[in-house]
Amino acid sequence: MSFNSFGRVFRFSTWGESHGPAIGAVVDGCPPGLPLSEADIQPWLDLRRPGTSKFTTQRREPDEVRILSGVFEGKTTGTPISLMIENTDQRSKDYSEVAKAYRPGHADYAYDAKYGFRDYRGGGRSSARETASRVAAGAVARAVIPEVDIFAYVSEIGGDAIDFANFDPSQIGENPFFCPDPEAAKRWEALVDAARLDGSSLGAVVECVASGVPAGWGAPLYAKLDSELAAACMSINAVKGVEIGDGFAAARLRGEQNADPMRPGDGGSPVFLANHAGGIAGGISTGQPIKLRVAFKPTSSILIPVETVTREGEASDIITKGRHDPCVGIRGVPVVEAMMALVLADQKLLHRAQCGG
Amino acid sequence: MSFNSFGRVFRFSTWGESHGPAIGAVVDGCPPGLPLSEADIQPWLDLRRPGTSKFTTQRREPDEVRILSGVFEGKTTGTPISLMIENTDQRSKDYSEVAKAYRPGHADYAYDAKYGFRDYRGGGRSSARETASRVAAGAVARAVIPEVDIFAYVSEIGGDAIDFANFDPSQIGENPFFCPDPEAAKRWEALVDAARLDGSSLGAVVECVASGVPAGWGAPLYAKLDSELAAACMSINAVKGVEIGDGFAAARLRGEQNADPMRPGDGGSPVFLANHAGGIAGGISTGQPIKLRVAFKPTSSILIPVETVTREGEASDIITKGRHDPCVGIRGVPVVEAMMALVLADQKLLHRAQCGG
Amino acid sequence: MSFNSFGRVFRFSTWGESHGPAIGAVVDGCPPGLPLSEADIQPWLDLRRPGTSKFTTQRREPDEVRILSGVFEGKTTGTPISLMIENTDQRSKDYSEVAKAYRPGHADYAYDAKYGFRDYRGGGRSSARETASRVAAGAVARAVIPEVDIFAYVSEIGGDAIDFANFDPSQIGENPFFCPDPEAAKRWEALVDAARLDGSSLGAVVECVASGVPAGWGAPLYAKLDSELAAACMSINAVKGVEIGDGFAAARLRGEQNADPMRPGDGGSPVFLANHAGGIAGGISTGQPIKLRVAFKPTSSILIPVETVTREGEASDIITKGRHDPCVGIRGVPVVEAMMALVLADQKLLHRAQCGG
């Protein structure tokens, strides 16, 4: 029941602070015999790596992952896989002011209230840097579910949404926003750059689709597939909302609109004529694509002064210098994908435990 | 890691099917010495009980709870509290058709795909009837967190939202919709009744607020307070979306708009000038009210025919006879409250484990 | 991580006190489609039932089990199986003295120290009566592992051990001691009866063998098969020691004596020429029979006065009236078998989760 672990049978734990010597993850319960090397993990980390465009933080981290255990002769052994990423570009001097006053929107005050004490350098444990560990663990999860294809993208930044008429998945890798709509990508360039120059920040919505999930993964109640996905996504820094399928829009539909009608399919399995449910019914996958949407708040680290208090209880104003993402949701894309992979790998093994096959 | 349990230190497991002899919950980890009797639990069950108005299912269940263990001389002993509610008004004959064909929007197909087999009577384990067990367990949780005040209400039905200018918490118990806006309550009467007469159903949004939670409950990452709440709410039948604080609206704010500025307070603790965060930062409570919103889809059981397939793979149309809620979100109110209480009780004990106090 | 649950994927929770209305267990994670009815569970409860001879407590409980959920049309559905056994022969008046003073060897003082409060009637939660719930859950576990054959027996009472030269498994059911050596059974009759008439009690050793477990169940470290079995057995009331294979005797062997040599077998799997290891190496089954031994202390409830203190801290002497087993280890036999079944069912499913097959 640890505070820093996730998953039930396929389970990972992360550790590390933004400005410590390293961060990492331990993945436990991985099936044996799967091909795995650093080369299978690194590309996903590279997608999330900071400093690749002016739209992300200028911290420069190579984010090179090392596998310290659990792999032998290029294959997983079934024992814990320890992944480590060294921190190389810590500039602790940037954070001296943070030690004194709380940054609104950050975990500063809450950590102090909880622990009476905190590692204030770069947000410490609450830094989005922790998500690199998740992305590394997610790459291992992908090896467990080769039948599943996962992709995520940004569908909205600062309230400016993509036009689904322009939706082209091949565009996602072609712009710094993981944007499937080339028109929107152009607009966002100006939008995000303006926010950056203002010292402000923007929120975003990330959508994720997993296809190839067979019907039957999940569980009736507290290990429901949608419940697990909600927990997984809501555990990502800066996330404030999660929707499965139509989400809040479903609350505005009538029963007959929201039903996903079924017809006999060629291969024995039924065909669904709609997917309002996002591929999950009663907590269990239906064989349709799993679809979810995640809301990222705007980055709390901004150069615009915000009223705050110091640790000593004095009124103060704070601006957060340092190197930050003007829109933290962008780099959330590989993180959401990783969480989807981690949940599905776990659910696959759980299903196999109870139902075989 | 069981499939039907929730919580870490304060943990409950539910069992039971809609049309079996009984349903129930086992609550484990409850602190000793708390006053508890059936009379502390029954009122919450009565709030959720079916058949109290024409806007809810006409199934008539007294939903009388019995405490079978864990209480002695009116106080909790620290051992497991077993709660049982007998099913009295099962009409299994209503469900014969369900055995043959899958009801779209229901768990029927997914259960069959998973287990190769299902208890089709009234949805079996996937019936919203299971939520009575949660409400009973939630009443025990309330005894663990007397410092916390929780209330929930319906803020939107079928796309028709309340006007917060009319918001009056004392109205919530005065209408069959848990509606804090008397104007909206009037409109909903017509709206829900029309849907009912059409044999259709409506979705709803439920909002929940917990005040009195001190700063410091929660955990940095995978036991984050918001992550736990998201999992808890998404595990409720028919829920498709969860928002903490501003939720998806936060994705449309700029950093300086979304910040919750802080000023020195009288008692030493800072005062927040806004609560976009919904009382949680970095996964840990800030001392502000915890706020969340939950989207319920429209009830899938409707009298309007929907295309489906039979277990044998034949095309068919199905209507769901029987007694159903035209808007399942309404009775979701006490369930969301219960989940809030259950998560907070667990987090209180977890915090005490790690940080004392 | 609840305090009253056991198992990882196949998981059960028990609840109930000796003198409450009922006791029970909830079994979660059971595979679907297994034939199960009360008739499959009752015979195991009957083996453990009190009052069947003068060598066990004279409390008369029919111990009739009811299945309240998780079974439909005679087969498990994959949802939680709720099992309940009503308490019928509670004589609370017998226990008035226990409320005032602590019975040495019992949990009385420890419970009071922990909870500040206890249900003193018949030991409350710490009563051996709880083991009926385990036996019921164990019967479900047996349905999960039809390939495994489990049997246990008493090998020693009050220091008088069986002679393995007389070992005859068919004798186990032929005497009130679960004794495989008819000579020893005769001696024990006099031995136990004498202790009973003295108002004293005797300890016992129970041995358990599981054959048919394939090689490969278990895990390298903290879910080791032997570690799980040790936890399972040590959780039984009155147990003070657990040995796997040769146990403490192995500590007196040299490496070459303790090795279990291997030779090629007919069916591809190797044949072992000895089984000092008790069928487990490195925490994982080897395909040999799993063997363990469990030490039960003498029943703490005796009619011989023992020095104690009252709740108010006064010196006192106490004798424990009421109906007690002169040798609680005897009825431990079906309980040890149940725990073996419960651990193996869990490990089978865990193995399937990680390694398939």
Next chain:
Amino acid sequence: MSFNSFGRVFRFSTWGESHGPAIGAVVDGCPPGLPLSEADIQPWLDLRRPGTSKFTTQRREPDEVRILSGVFEGKTTGTPISLMIENTDQRSKDYSEVAKAYRPGHADYAYDAKYGFRDYRGGGRSSARETASRVAAGAVARAVIPEVDIFAYVSEIGGDAIDFANFDPSQIGENPFFCPDPEAAKRWEALVDAARLDGSSLGAVVECVASGVPAGWGAPLYAKLDSELAAACMSINAVKGVEIGDGFAAARLRGEQNADPMRPGDGGSPVFLANHAGGIAGGISTGQPIKLRVAFKPTSSILIPVETVTREGEASDIITKGRHDPCVGIRGVPVVEAMMALVLADQKLLHRAQCGG
């Protein structure tokens, strides 16, 4: 529920293979604000370090621990503590033969049967080298329970037991056997050296005592203090038996002999006149010293040929070259102490969660 984690609230996970680049542990749930540095951990590792006398393996490992996270300015922060120990003296060439044939008594065959594949270098994950991670984690646990004093010692090697009349705890650190009886230590020198020169090995019994544990830690049933200790000790490599208090000897006592009588004490708490129970009743500590005994089998790696089979199923003889402990139980002493500390730290926090204080 991971396979390589232990504990409930204070939880640790270990990773790493004997011949990989490093091994380590992640400790989660540690209270914040405890002083901790590498200097607090290293002395315990030094006690367990190989190569310190001819009675232990000649592998030379400095076993230098690094803290990679969870500590800031010399104090624990409440976030996960990542501990890493690099492997420096791997001689993989020693193990080529092990790749081909199974070493009886080792995990070789069981791992292959489970995973279809194994890292055979030095036993891989099943190597006793993993216990260094436990010792490091145990040092963190000690910081959580400063009120508890733990010490362990070897009480028997190869069947030659200490004489408790000679028991002198100050002697434990004065000989290479952790032996509290200087006479026995002298005899063991000859005994172990002879076994070593024969290429054979010896078993041992380790005893551990924890004093200062207050009454009230533990739980009624499946998180019983004794059950947790049994699981913890049985998870150590080469352990085949665990006893609490009198253990198997209690099975030979009568009820009145086994009772631990109580008298009023000075400070309000009762005084016990004996400790047959080993400080635990009903799964909960009584305030007396916690006492347990652990049986280590003789090291399976010996130079005396043993019959075996190859991976291809051919009959073969095997001797295990390389550097091994002639009596692995000796270095088990700091490991048993570590497991005692880890269980008690967890139980302290669990007790605080449920009962406060």
